[in-house]
Amino acid sequence: xxxxxxxxxxxxxxxxxxxxxxxxxxxxxxxxxxxxxxxxxxxxxxxxxxxxxxxxxxxxxxxxxxxxxxxxxxxxxxxxxxxxxxxxxxxxxxxxxxxxxxxxxxxxxxxxxxxxxxxxxxxxxxxxxxxxxxxxxxxxxxxxxxxxxxxxxxxxxxxxxxxxxxxxxxxxxxxxxxxxxxxxxxxxxxxxxxxxxxxxxxxxxxxxxxxxxxxxxxxxxxxxxxxxxxxxxxxxxxxxxxxxxxxxxxxxxxxxxxxxxxxxxxxxxxxxxxxxxxxxxxxxxxxxxxxxxxxxxxxxxxxxxxxxxxxxxxxxxxxxxxxxxxxxxxxxxxxxxxxxxxxxxxxxxxxxxxxxxxxxxxxxxxxxxxxxxxxxxxxxxxxxxxxxxxxxxxxxxxxxxxxxxxxxxxxxxxxxxxxxxxxxxxxxxxxxxxxxxxxxxxxxxxxxxxxxxxxxxxxxxxxxxxxxxxxxxxxxxxxxxxxxxxxxxxxxxxxxxxxxxxxxxxxxxxxxxxxxx
Amino acid sequence: xxxxxxxxxxxxxxxxxxxxxxxxxxxxxxxxxxxxxxxxxxxxxxxxxxxxxxxxxxxxxxxxxxxxxxxxxxxxxxxxxxxxxxxxxxxxxxxxxxxxxxxxxxxxxxxxxxxxxxxxxxxxxxxxxxxxxxxxxxxxxxxxxxxxxxxxxxxxxxxxxxxxxxxxxxxx
Numbered sequence: 198x199x200x201x202x203x204x205x206x207x208x209x210x211x212x213x214x215x216x217x218x219x220x221x222x223x224x225x226x227x228x229x230x231x232x233x234x235x236x237x238x239x240x241x242x243x244x245x246x247x248x249x250x251x252x253x254x255x256x257x258x259x260x261x262x263x264x265x266x267x268x269x270x271x272x273x274x275x276x277x278x279x280x281x282x283x284x285x286x287x288x289x290x291x292x293x294x295x296x297x298x299x300x301x302x303x304x305x306x307x308x309x310x311x312x313x314x315x316x317x318x319x320x321x322x323x324x325x326x327x328x329x330x331x332x333x334x335x336x337x338x339x340x341x342x343x344x345x346x347x348x349x350x351x352x353x354x355x356x357x358x359x360x361x362x363x364x365x366x367x368x369x370x371x372x373x374x375x376x377x378x379x380x381x382x383x384x385x386x387x388x389x390x391x392x393x394x395x396x397x398x399x400x401x402x403x404x405x406x407x408x409x410x411x412x413x414x415x416x417x418x419x420x421x422x423x424x425x426x427x428x429x430x431x432x433x434x435x436x437x438x439x440x441x442x443x444x445x446x447x448x449x450x451x452x453x454x455x456x457x458x459x460x461x462x463x464x465x466x467x468x469x470x471x472x473x474x475x476x477x478x479x480x481x482x483x484x485x486x487x488x489x490x491x492x493x494x495x496x497x498x499x500x501x502x503x504x505x506x507x508x509x510x511x512x513x514x515x516x517x518x519x520x521x522x523x524x525x526x527x528x529x530x531x532x533x534x535x536x537x538x539x540x541x542x543x544x545x546x547x548x549x550x551x552x553x554x555x556x557x558x559x560x561x562x563x564x565x566x567x568x569x570x571x572x573x574x575x576x577x578x579x580x581x582x583x584x585x586x587x588x589x590x591x592x593x594x595x596x597x598x599x600x601x602x603x604x605x606x607x608x609x610x611x612x613x614x615x616x617x618x619x620x621x622x623x624x625x626x627x628x629x630x631x632x633x634x635x636x637x638x639x640x641x642x643x644x645x646x647x648x649x650x651x652x653x654x655x656x657x658x659x660x661x662x663x664x665x666x667x668x669x670x671x672x673x674x675x676x677x678x679x680x681x682x683x684x685x686x687x688x689x690x691x692x693x694x695x696x697x698x699x700x701x702x703x704x705x706x707x708x709x710x711x712x713x714x
Numbered sequence: 715x716x717x718x719x720x721x722x723x724x725x726x727x728x729x730x731x732x733x734x735x736x737x738x739x740x741x742x743x744x745x746x747x748x749x750x751x752x753x754x755x756x757x758x759x760x761x762x763x764x765x766x767x768x769x770x771x772x773x774x775x776x777x778x779x780x781x782x783x784x785x786x787x788x789x790x791x792x793x794x795x796x797x798x799x800x801x802x803x804x805x806x807x808x809x810x811x812x813x814x815x816x817x818x819x820x821x822x823x824x825x826x827x828x829x830x831x832x833x834x835x836x837x838x839x840x841x842x843x844x845x846x847x848x849x850x851x852x853x854x855x856x857x858x859x860x861x862x863x864x865x866x867x868x869x870x871x872x873x874x875x876x877x878x879x880x881x882x883x884x885x886x
Contacts, residue, residue, distance in 0.1 A: 248863050249861065251844070348874060349868075350872075350874060353874070353879055354879065357879045385867075387867045388862045388867040389867075505877070506876070508857070510858055511859070511862075512873040544856055545843060545844060545847040548843040548847045552839050556826070556839055558769060560768065565772075567856035567858055630880075
């Protein structure tokens with residue numbers, strides 16, 4: 198097992214081991230660079246992954262204290278994972294690409310009031326080959342020759358209803374779940390439980406793909422249960438090392454360069470909590486934008502009590518998609534669009550979602566027909582707003598002694614209009630098949646789609662990072678997670694995080710070759 | 715330290731689990747194993763409250779009593795939570811000539827509707843949802859089949875067996 202010295206200032210330190218950090222770390226190691234990957238969570242073995250939502254929630258979720266103002270539930274304002282593999286353990290595996298019109302959001306949507314809509318500094322043409330590479334790497338179904346997954350019950354209901362409503366762009370979606378044996382991993386066994394970690398490893402997660410491959414190079418050292426608290430700067434203004442807590446001890450690792458990929462909340466906290474004379478508003482925050490423009494897709498649900506059995510728990514969570522509402526059609530009364538896909542719930546999670554709206558027979562009549570339920574998830578674009586932001590509480594501290602992050606979020610009127618439309622569209626799909634009852638459920642539980650708090654751009658006054666994800670203010674400090682997204686698009690973010698990480702690795706490799714890193 | 719996932723390892727895990735029948739659902743064990751040692755004074759009203767919040771015709775009084783007993787045993791370790799729960803039960807018991815648990819269901823519903831924003835009730839239904847809907851007997855009742863990895867998933871066990879949908883291509 199490779200071990201680097203704490204004094205070795207030639208190593209790249211990557212903070213986080215999920216979609217951004219796991220991929221960037223592996224890619225740098227493959228290109229011949231030395232990498233130390235620091236991960237706050239534990240490293241699970243395959244045998245730790247069981248088909249039990251409650252148990253896996255405890256094993257995977259970031260449960261240190263967070264606070265909230267505005268719309269989020271103060272008890273669970275944001276979802277992230279604290280485990281080797283990060284949210285690639287919890288994600289559904291859905292891999293839609295950003296649409297070109299979404300990457301040109303400001304041009305396409307115009308000036309939406311109270312937003313900071315921009316066009317991406319990376320063009321659709323520029324990112325396309327990186328999407329190709331990401332899809333090959335992750336084995337995305339329906340792409341690059343990989344077969345689609347087979348249609349199961351919950352998807353068949355969605356498809357049949359959607360076709361009756363006139364929708365046509367429907368399939369089992371582009372999923373980073375093996376439809377055939379590939380990459381030394383089995384094909385999907387339709388376990389259900391995708392969001393509790395895939396117990397057979399058919400779903401791509403960095404825990405058992407990127408990280409072991411990186412370790413095989415002999416140039417990659419994963420250090421789990423290491424919570425980064427500090428980023429040190431040298432007299433030249435460049436990052437010189439990283440300080441972390443491991444088993445109660447404070448440790449400093451010297452570094453050639455650092456990439457932060459802690460998912461939006463932790464990335465923001467690390468930057469804001471590292472202020473200095475040179476960086477009085479927090480590290481790399483001369484723009485004042487670190488933590489601002491926090492975006493999350495809405496994830497609302499519609500359940501249908503169907504006329505026959507569905508058994509929607511018997512398959513992958515996200516088992517298929519209807520893309521017809523994804524486009525930008527302002528006549529619907531909002532900018533941007535949304536995806537319609539499937540979702541199942543266990544009886545417990547369904548009950549918990551429903552008791553927010555009420556108790557008694559309204560609840561139990563639905564649960565009594567659990568095996569007749571079909572479920573869909575509607576996920577739509579969230580425009581960036583300066584006022585949606587993550588800050589640090591001035592006095593409250595968590596178990597590490599770090600300031601507690603405070604999540605402030607409110608829906609933009611565009612989001613409210615899109616949700617209203619989406620609920621109706623979803624309801625129509627199940628009613629078209631004669632559903633006995635249709636239940637609309639709100640976004641009480643946030644998705645792990647966190648974005649926007651260190652946006653990329655060309656102008657250092659209007660963005661935190663360059664188009665390659667390097668901070669404008671510090672020459673050897675990179676960001677490698679969803680924080681980089683200037684806008685959120687109407688789709689799941691992971692594939693784009695991976696594509697950007699691969700592109701960033703090539704950029705870093707070239708900077709090293711050019712003697713700049 | 716590191717592991718490499720192979721197909722064989724996965725298949726091996728499934729086979730091992732399949733040989734352990736104890737892992738497979740044994741519907742009534744959850745209730746039997748956790749029945750309360752001795753009923754507390756709060757149990758009848760707590761059971762009636764859970765029954766009113768989560769009324770299932772196929773669950774009997776003993777089921778709700780068992781769930782109430784487990785809930786009370788949990789909050790007994792937290793004096794503040796128990797005090798709040800007792801305050802709530804006093805509200806429900808104090809308003810009528812009969813104790814809450816002995817009121818007709820319709821009256822119980824209107825009583826709960828009056829107090830359903832109180833902390834005691836919110837705490838009870840949140841934890842109650844876990845106690846009731848994490849129970850293997852309830853899973854069996856509603857048709858949820860639980861952990862599947864030990865059976866090789868649902869790929870050979872009905873993931874695509876739906877038979878009542880309009881035929882493909884029949885869309886208008």
